[in-house]
Amino acid sequence: MEPMIQVGNLCKSFSTKSGTVEAARNISFSIEKGEIFGIIGLSGAGKSTLVRCLNLLERPTSGTVRVNGKNLTKLSEKELRKERQNIGMIFQHFNLLMQRTALDNVCFPMEIAGISKKEARKKALEYLKVVGLEEKALSYPSQLSGGQKQRVAIARVLASDPKILLCDEATSALDPQTTKAILELIKEINRDYGITVVVITHEMSVVQEICNRVAVLESGTLVESGTVEELFRSPKTEAARRLVFSGRTQIQKMEGKRLVRVTFRDKSSFEPVIANLILTYRTPVNILYADTKNIGGAAEGEMILQLPEIEEVADKMIQYLKDTNMGVEELKSDVG
Ligand SMILES: Nc1ncnc2c1ncn2[C@@H]1O[C@H](COP(=O)(O)OP(=O)(O)O)[C@@H](O)[C@H]1O
Ligand SMILES: [Mg+2]
Structure with a gap:
């Protein structure tokens, strides 16, 4: 048709x-x-x-x-x-x-x-x-x-x-x-x-x-x-990223830190993953933003994490999150 x-x-x-x-x-x-x-x-x-x-x-x-x-x-x-x-x-x-x-x-x-x-x-x-x-x-x-x-x-x-x-x-x-x-x-x-x-x-x-x-x-x-x-x-382009992040001014201020945006299907599955992440690497992460949205009838969660400054630990944490089947994307600090 x-x-x-x-x-x-x-x-x-x-x-x-x-x-x-x-x-x-x-x-x-x-x-x-x-x-x-x-x-x-x-x-x-x-x-x-x-x-x-x-x-x-x-x-x-x-x-x-x-x-x-x-x-x-x-x-x-x-x-x-x-x-x-x-x-x-x-x-x-x-x-x-x-x-x-x-x-x-x-x-x-x-x-x-x-x-x-x-x-x-x-x-x-x-x-x-x-x-x-x-x-x-x-x-x-x-x-x-x-x-x-x-x-x-x-x-x-x-x-x-x-x-x-x-x-x-x-x-x-x-x-x-x-x-x-x-x-x-x-x-x-x-x-x-x-x-x-x-x-x-x-x-x-x-x-x-x-x-x-x-x-x-x-x-x-x-x-x-x-x-x-x-x-x-x-989001693949800078323009799309900007729109997805618009209105979250607190994130724009976080210059020079490693940020990741994690998306996931439902919020309940997220909390144990973060707890385990912190337990596994014995290093805290900051949750800068967390929300659950209804997209096409399904609960879609989103979180922005600030990872430790030690590169090696941050890299491992990103891999850990990826292994749990979450959507993981590293953000540039100038996002917004
Ligand atoms: N009739 C027009 N004459 C000259 N420039 C126009 C005219 N209509 C729109 N533009 C220009 O085209 C661009 C897109 O405008 P517009 O379609 O209104 O954007 P948006 O709706 O996304 O804000 C702008 O640079 C605007 O100034
Ligand atoms: Mg218009």
Whole structure:
């Protein structure tokens, strides 16, 4: 079966007064039907440009964008408008019509599609129910919280019955708890409606929460892609490492020490290993960070250890950890 989205050698450059900006450099990847695919990168990496190329809001300088079996770059404006109806989008700042109620916002795409007002209202109420907001149908966006506004935006997307949902930093303006609830809703929609989801984010936690596979963007280049678990366990590029470690400032300060990042399947198996490690080598190790995350339904643990400065002991400890089948990776001290 053909992938739902297939991007081939996509390049996008902008001419500006100060020269040419290459926002996408020869990017290729594909997304299968029903996947939740993440695109992660720092601010300015080219994420929004790339996602806008997926529905041709931005026309690629070169390369192909195949969506749902059609090469979008080859379509006429009219054909393109039709194909775009399969692609819904939500944004960081929700983009609701402020003069319309929640209900009328959800009705909007249906009105444009020529559905009768009565039918549109009926469907809109159903979609508001799906996103858990039926009692706010008559509220205006200014009367809603950020999370509620994003729920309205999601209901509006559902109203156009899309095959694909593009989320550009859709949770970046929300607090952690609301973020979790919105990601949960996106997962539900993916599952219940079979909608393929593309999640654009600068936050690794979002990717871990929701994505199956992920691509890492840096300066317009796709530097790494794979399952979320692979990226989490063994990021291959410096860019990916930085994203995996972002927010752990305490680690950045540990200059000149030997650090290892250890990943493991479940936390209970970790404690005896560390105890034995210390007993075996009679030397303490510092645990700088420890956490367990839920990745794809499995508990995945992560720990960052500071090893003794004596090279020989540290080397042996690394070997010991490797022998216990943990993911072991030595970190450069400038990580972060
Ligand atoms: N319309 C535009 N004109 C000129 N430069 C642009 C335009 N849109 C984006 N860029 C540049 O392209 C690069 C990628 O931007 P963007 O796709 O918004 O990144 P991200 O979403 O990852 O923050 C940036 O250097 C940005 O300044
Ligand atoms: Mg952006």
